[in-house]
Structures are given as structure tokens and as C-alpha cells.
Amino acid sequence: MSKHQRQHRVIRLLADHAVVSQEHLVGLLGEEGVVATQATVSRDLDDLGAIKVRVPGGDSVYAIPEHPAERVVPGDQLRRVLGEWVVDVSSSLNLVVLRTPPGSAHVVASALDRAGVEGSIGTVAGDDTLMVVAAEGIAGADLADRLRGLAGL
């Protein structure tokens, strides 16, 4: 059971149950035969950008914000994705073009979107190429430099 697979179960469990604590979540995972400790689910919830929200009745349950903008990919996680998948960065005017191995552009675009990179107003991804549109007043070259840094290039 990979980390992604466990985290997918977490997402489903949060949708299906009113999970009030991390120990609760550990229990629910256990019922599915997935063993994990509170420390691990704490990190999973962090990875997934989950938040605890108050619900009518006074108690609070975990949930994953619908709107991606509310989710936050911690900088560390973004760096990990860029470092692994981005193989080239270039720019022109207000655009930054990132290259990836075949089929991987969406992974990177998705991470960038969720991380809400400062100075980027959006991304589009093809198969092995994605473009990041720099906000007005932001030079693509500067944004490119920043992304290059994150990618370790």
C-alpha cells in the first residue's frame, strides 16, 4: 500500500464519515486493514491540505476544501514535485515554459495550481510541456528563475 493509496483512502473516509480526530481516522483505516499511526495520518492530512471545520452540533470534523485555492501544497512538497519532474525551464515575456518527461506535465501543473505560486495566474499542461502565465507586472524570466530554483536546476 503506497502512500498515495493510503491518502486516497483518507480522502474517501473524510467524505464518508464525520472524522472528529486523527485517532478516529486511524481507527477507520484500521477497519479497512490499513495500519498507520496518528503521526502518519497527521502528515497525511497535512499533505492533503485537510482542515478541521466546525459543524452544527459544536464538534469539528476534518475536511478537504473543495476549492483548490483553499488547499495548500506545503512548499516542501512543491519543491519535491518540481525537483523530480521538471527537466527544463524557459521563458518568454509573461510566460514560463516547463518541460517534463512524457505524460508528467499535469502532475507538475496540478502541484503548481494547488501551491498557489506567487506571481502565477494560471497554468495549462499538455503531455510533456506546461505553461505558467505570469501575473501582470511580473516578468516571466523572474518567475522562471524562481521555479528553476525550486526544481534544483
Place this chain on the structure above:
Amino acid sequence: MSKHQRQHRVIRLLADHAVVSQEHLVGLLGEEGVVATQATVSRDLDDLGAIKVRVPGGDSVYAIPEHPAERVVPGDQLRRVLGEWVVDVSSSLNLVVLRTPPGSAHVVASALDRAGVEGSIGTVAGDDTLMVVAAEGIAGADLADRLRGLAGL
């Protein structure tokens, strides 16, 4: 410098230079400041599906087949990709539906395409979902079972 990043350089170097041996490639990488041994580039070339082709003049150089179908993702590599990214597998008639984390469906589809999975005639990927079309005479459920196995589910 991640493995993907190094392999991307290999692809570029093979396109730009007539690389006659793995030691040659090691040298070219070295010129770019990337240190790697012959054993490593041997595995890289394998990962990339590179082949050695005869060119006019009698010597043979490395190249990566244009047509993806000529490339082969070794079974081990495919298993790795599916195990990491596939979080759910289901099927209906001649279709298998795979779910992945957001943005990762293309990675999986791309790997499946290049691996040339027996009984699959093609894939389409969205953001977190991809479909595999089973060949006529192949039950989607059977194909699904096989993929589930590869994904460790």
C-alpha cells in the same frame, strides 16, 4: 539533479551528438557537470528504451525510437508507476477505469501506452481518471484484475 533530469539530458545528448558508446555518453554528461558512471547510463538507456542503430559509415550510435510503440517500458518500471499512482481500479464491459491522485492520470496512461499492455488497445486520461479500452474478446474485468495486481491493490 534527479534521475529524470539526468535522463532528459541523455535524450538531448543523443539527439545532438552521435553517441557511439556509453563511456562517450558519460563524457558528454561530464562536460555538463553531471557525473555518472557507465553502469548508470546503461540503466538510463534501458529506462529510455534507447537502441543502438547502424549509421552510414559503419559505426553505430544510440537513438531513441520516435514511435512510442517501439519503446518498451520494462514490466518492472510499469509496476512501479502503477503501484505508486493508481488508487482504484474498476471496470465495465470492455472498459477499465483507473483513478489516481489529482493531475496524475497522464503519467499512468503514458506508462501503460509505452508498456503496451496485452489486451489493451488504448487509453485516455483526464486529470485524476483514465480509461483503458480492452481489446475485443477481452473482458474489462479481467484486464482490471491484471492491472490491480500490478498496482498492488
Place this chain on the structure above:
DNA sequence: AATGTTTATGCAGATTTTTACATAATATTA
């Protein structure tokens, strides 16, 4: 504020991945 509950995190061990070294296997050339 004190107590109890819940969550985050430093650290170490376990696991996985990557890579180099050494060498076996293969291919090439004389």
C-alpha cells in the same frame, strides 16, 4: 489556570531507491 485531549514534530530505525564498483556477458575487431 489546571487538566485533559488532540495535533505536530525531532529523531531514529526501517524501507526503498539510486548508484558505483567489480565483473560477467556480449559484441566487435583483428
Place this chain on the structure above:
DNA sequence: TAATATTATGTAAAAATCTGCATAAACATT
């Protein structure tokens, strides 16, 4: 075919990742 050059691979070390334990920090309740 023998000698040489090239490539593949078993093995171990290094590096990176993941996870549990222990505990600190944060939060809630009385």
C-alpha cells in the same frame, strides 16, 4: 578464434523516503 572493446548486472554502499515512538506544542474543557 583470440584479443579487445562494450554493455549488462549482482552486490553493497549511499542517499532519500517513510514511519513509528516519544514528546512537545497547541487546543479545549472544566
